[in-house]
Amino acid sequence: MLRTSTRLYRPVCARTYATGAPPHALVFLEHRKGTIESGSLSALTAAQQLGGQVSALVIGSSEHVGGVVEQAKKLKGLTSVLHSTSPQYAEPLPEIVTPLLKKLLSDSSFTHVVSATSSFGKSLLPRVSANLDVPTVSDVTSVEHDASNDSTIFTRPVYAGNAISTVSAPSSIPIKFFTVRGTAFAAAPTEEGSNAEAKAVEPVQVDDCPTEHIKTTIAKSDRPDLSVASRVVSGGRALKDAKTFESTLYPLADVLGAAVGASRAAVDSGYADNSLQVGQTGKVVAPELYMALGISGAIQHLAGMKDSKLIVAVNKDPDAPIFQVADVGLVADLFEVVPQLVEQLKK
Numbered sequence: 001m002l003r004t005s006t007r008l009y010r011p012v013c014a015r016t017y018a019t020g021a022p023p024h025a026l027v028f029l030e031h032r033k034g035t036i037e038s039g040s041l042s043a044l045t046a047a048q049q050l051g052g053q054v055s056a057l058v059i060g061s062s063e064h065v066g067g068v069v070e071q072a073k074k075l076k077g078l079t080s081v082l083h084s085t086s087p088q089y090a091e092p093l094p095e096i097v098t099p100l101l102k103k104l105l106s107d108s109s110f111t112h113v114v115s116a117t118s119s120f121g122k123s124l125l126p127r128v129s130a131n132l133d134v135p136t137v138s139d140v141t142s143v144e145h146d147a148s149n150d151s152t153i154f155t156r157p158v159y160a161g162n163a164i165s166t167v168s169a170p171s172s173i174p175i176k177f178f179t180v181r182g183t184a185f186a187a188a189p190t191e192e193g194s195n196a197e198a199k200a201v202e203p204v205q206v207d208d209c210p211t212e213h214i215k216t217t218i219a220k221s222d223r224p225d226l227s228v229a230s231r232v233v234s235g236g237r238a239l240k241d242a243k244t245f246e247s248t249l250y251p252l253a254d255v256l257g258a259a260v261g262a263s264r265a266a267v268d269s270g271y272a273d274n275s276l277q278v279g280q281t282g283k284v285v286a287p288e289l290y291m292a293l294g295i296s297g298a299i300q301h302l303a304g305m306k307d308s309k310l311i312v313a314v315n316k317d318p319d320a321p322i323f324q325v326a327d328v329g330l331v332a333d334l335f336e337v338v339p340q341l342v343e344q345l346k347k
Ligand code: FAD
Pocket: 235, 236, 237, 238, 262, 263, 264, 265, 266, 277, 278, 279, 280, 281, 282, 283, 293, 294, 295, 296, 297, 298, 299, 300, 301, 304, 314, 315, 316, 317, 320, 332, 333, 334, 335
């Protein structure tokens, strides 16, 4: 595996801050209608690895914030849960949350700001960090803080996962911003007896936001969530059309209790919803079992699944690159293999 190394520098015009403080991370906790997102729980675990205090920030409408705060208070290793309630935070936009986070950071002594590598986190953190003339390190897979020189070392995959970059953020970067790859850290568990302190924070009203939330559409499915499923059955361009994709893959997914995934070619051809795409520009998954059916194994697809524990590939082409990462490979026609597999698994 290729390794690269980067040291972050602050521009000369950057403001100065006191350094040398013990780490105190602020983790932005995303939730959907009152349930904390698993990626945010992984971000909490990453923050705990800094070896200092960890606080969480929860925002939302009055309908949901109370319940999320109660869940968060019970999480292992959390010192405090800051919460802010406003109708503006019901379907929050990064533009609307930015002033709140900026204010919080100017009024407190947080050394690290952490979020999941979600669409929201990837938009929110750089908005705030740029304002402080410091970068955001994205998609972090390991983190270590050296208290002796106040520096934090991150690793993150680059070049579609073909190289690992080590990024050093020295003490001259007083607040270190990073987003966390969910599959690289276990979700923070709840702990009997945990009772983090809850503190209300005044919302910051934004009257001139250039963007507006219109609607959120959630793809409904009775299947396990692709991002966290322990088994994934994925199909590629070979599945021909949406009807064949469904009639071939879904019985196998059902019998395995698996989530369904797709290559980008399958998504672009209209066989599967965009939310099912696995890869560099889709979801990154690391299930116990990943079945790649009629998927060639382009590097952009591998970037999203090659950390899976057991990879099973079925492809007609013996030279398909997917076989280079597969633990079990079958050179065969998937339309013959999959129905037989379903029959056998049902027995
Ligand atoms: P193909 O490459 O066409 O492969 C189909 C495979 O099916 C072939 O290997 C063939 O041998 C096999 N096959 C055909 N018939 C059968 C059969 N009956 N039985 C068994 N095997 C059969 N791709 C992603 O998947 N995810 C991403 O996130 C992603 N991001 C990208 C980002 C960028 C910037 C770019 C440039 C590309 C990205 N891609 C992504 C696209 C990627 O490069 C490939 O084009 C794509 O993954 C190919 O999908 P596929 O394997 O389904 O199709």
